[in-house]
Amino acid sequence: MTSLPLPRILRRRGEPGYPTFLELFFDLVYIFLLSRLAAGLANDLTVRGAAQTAVLLAAGWWVWVLTAWLTDLFDPRLPIIQATVLTVMFGTLLMAIAVPRAFSGDGWLFVAAYFGIHLVRDAVLIPGTRVNPPIQARSVRVFFWFCVTATPWIVGVFLEGDARLAVWALAVAVDLGSARLGWPTPRLGRTQLASQIFTGTHLYERHRAIFIIALGELVLAAGRGLALGEIGADRMAASALGFVGAVLLFLLYFQHVRRLVAPAVMVVERVRSGTSTSYTHLVMVAGVLAMSAGVSLVTGRVSAPTPVGWAVLILGGPALFLLGSTMFHIVVTGRLPWTRTAGVLLLAALVPAAVALPPLGAQVLADLALLLVLLAEMWAPRLVPSRAAAPAR
Numbered sequence: 064m065t066s067l068p069l070p071r072i073l074r075r076r077g078e079p080g081y082p083t084f085l086e087l088f089f090d091l092v093y094i095f096l097l098s099r100l101a102a103g104l105a106n107d108l109t110v111r112g113a114a115q116t117a118v119l120l121a122a123g124w125w126v127w128v129l130t131a132w133l134t135d136l137f138d139p140r141l142p143i144i145q146a147t148v149l150t151v152m153f154g155t156l157l158m159a160i161a162v163p164r165a166f167s168g169d170g171w172l173f174v175a176a177y178f179g180i181h182l183v184r185d186a187v188l189i190p191g192t193r194v195n196p197p198i199q200a201r202s203v204r205v206f207f208w209f210c211v212t213a214t215p216w217i218v219g220v221f222l223e224g225d226a227r228l229a230v231w232a233l234a235v236a237v238d239l240g241s242a243r244l245g246w247p248t249p250r251l252g253r254t255q256l257a258s259q260i261f262t263g264t265h266l267y268e269r270h271r272a273i274f275i276i277a278l279g280e281l282v283l284a285a286g287r288g289l290a291l292g293e294i295g296a297d298r299m300a301a302s303a304l305g306f307v308g309a310v311l312l313f314l315l316y317f318q319h320v321r322r323l324v325a326p327a328v329m330v331v332e333r334v335r336s337g338t339s340t341s342y343t344h345l346v347m348v349a350g351v352l353a354m355s356a357g358v359s360l361v362t363g364r365v366s367a368p369t370p371v372g373w374a375v376l377i378l379g380g381p382a383l384f385l386l387g388s389t390m391f392h393i394v395v396t397g398r399l400p401w402t403r404t405a406g407v408l409l410l411a412a413l414v415p416a417a418v419a420l421p422p423l424g425a426q427v428l429a430d431l432a433l434l435l436v437l438l439a440e441m442w443a444p445r446l447v448p449s450r451a452a453a454p455a456r
Contacts (some may be wrong), residue, residue: 065379070199071191074138082268083139089130090276094125096159097348101355103163106374108360115166115228119173120349126180128341131269133184136201137191147187148333154180159222160447166227178216179213192384195221199256204246213236229290237391242338247427266337270344281309284355288362289330298362299424311433312351312384319442339394346387353380354429361422362423369425374417377425381433382410402443406436 069075100123104116107270131150137144142291157176161169185206215234219227245253251404285305357377389403410432417425 064341067197068197070195072137072141072144072188072191073195073198082157082265082272085145085148086123086131086134087272089148090127090272092152092155092159093123093127093276094279094283096155096162097277097352098160098161099282101280101284101352101359104353105235105356105359106130108356108376111225111228114232115347116352118228118231118235119162119165120352121156121239121345122173122177122231123158124341124345124348125235125238126151126177129181131273131341132337133188134438135265135269137188141449143187144229147184150183151180154183163167166224170227174216174220178209178213181206184208187218200251201246204248204251204254206243207247207248207251208238208241211241238281239342242250242280246416264452266340270340271317274351277291277348278309278313281312281351281355281358282306284358285309285362288359291395301358301362301423303428304423304430305354305362305431308358308381308426308430308433310356311430311437312354312381313435315440316383316388316435317346318437321391330404335386340391343387343391346390347384348387350380350383350385350387356380357426357429364422367421369418369420369422371414371418373422374425375415377422378410378414378429378432380418381429382407385410385433385436402436402439405439406432409435 085123100120103119104112106112107115130148134144134148139145139148147364154176158173161173161176163169165173185202188202189199189206189338192202212234214228215237219230220235225345241247245255247253282305285302285308288305289302353376357373357380360373363375385403385406389400389407392398392400392403410429413428417428420428
């Protein structure tokens with residue numbers, strides 16, 4: 064039986080899996096996006112503000128995930144793929160510009176940029192894979208589900224307040240959830256979750272890169288809080304604590320991932336593990352974003368009493384990061400890491416103490432909790448796998 068020809072734009076098996084400079088350049092726009100989201104959260108630290116930030120972050124994250132998959136499945140050295148990535152980058156820039164007023168006057172810009180990105184992407188991939196219908200079907204399924212969510216996204220533009228938030232939350236949940244189910248589509252079925260379509264090394268490196276970008280926003284927040292105000296001992300201490308938090312996250316992430324995943328081992332090459340890895344990194348990046356917002360607040364008011372919302376944000380950011388890394392650990396090994404789980408519980412238990420302290424003291428508690436987790440994993444290496452394990456079934 065004659066096999067179908069491979070599309071010209073497809074990445075060939077055996078090619079180097081490391082990200083190209085174009086992909087790293089694309090990630091730079093997320094510094095701006097994450098910065099806008101963190102600033103918005105710091106300015107509106109309410110349940111509604113946090114929910115709005117989560118919806119916008121999930122939409123921006125989904126654009127990044129699909130672009131990472133695009134350059135994983137298709138050859139990023141081809142001009143047509145490079146042009147597509149740059150177009151997506153510009154669309155993401157427009158989304159970031161619209162973030163502060165996405166739930167008011169600029170909602171139309173956010174939605175237009177979001178869907179413009181996906182229309183451009185599918186307009187390239189669907190015709191470019193027509194010589195191989197099974198491969199083309201992957202892009203058709205994604206396009207079908209964006210057509211499904213187009214209605215709530217567009218309807219949300221004409222709504223206000225909680226109504227827009229609810230409709231957009233539903234839309235982004237369907238966007239992410241449809242991928243987790245393999246994009247079930249009439250007549251085309253769905254992409255099997257156990258099918259091998261990714262290059263493990265490439266996705267591994269792409270997730271590391273975007274986490275570094277998120278840490279860059281945290282470092283930026285630590286420096287910006289000190290640079291934009293009067294330099295004093297208290298503000299310098301708050302900035303230093305923010306930087307220490309970034310260093311601790313760096314060590315916790317890269318030591319943990321290096322123990323779990325050897326770069327040569329393809330642990331995210333299947334649909335199930337690939338989507339799970341992306342979702343767990345979304346939780347980790349959300350934690351870094353929350354820490355960035357917390358650092359911005361602390362450097363602005365280091366000695367006044369700590370409101371409950373501030374305490375939840377300052378301690379919840381590290382807890383979200385530890386929760387995401389715990390989920391990632393479970394995806395890779397199928398086991399629950401006791402150190403990270405204990406860290407989440409410790410941070411939750413420290414909230415009452417943080418309320419009784421000034422914001423600077425709450426920041427100290429957050430960094431100490433992260434340090435304890437790091438030291439526990441350094442002192443008990445036998446409890447953290449030192450080599451890659453098979454993905455959990």
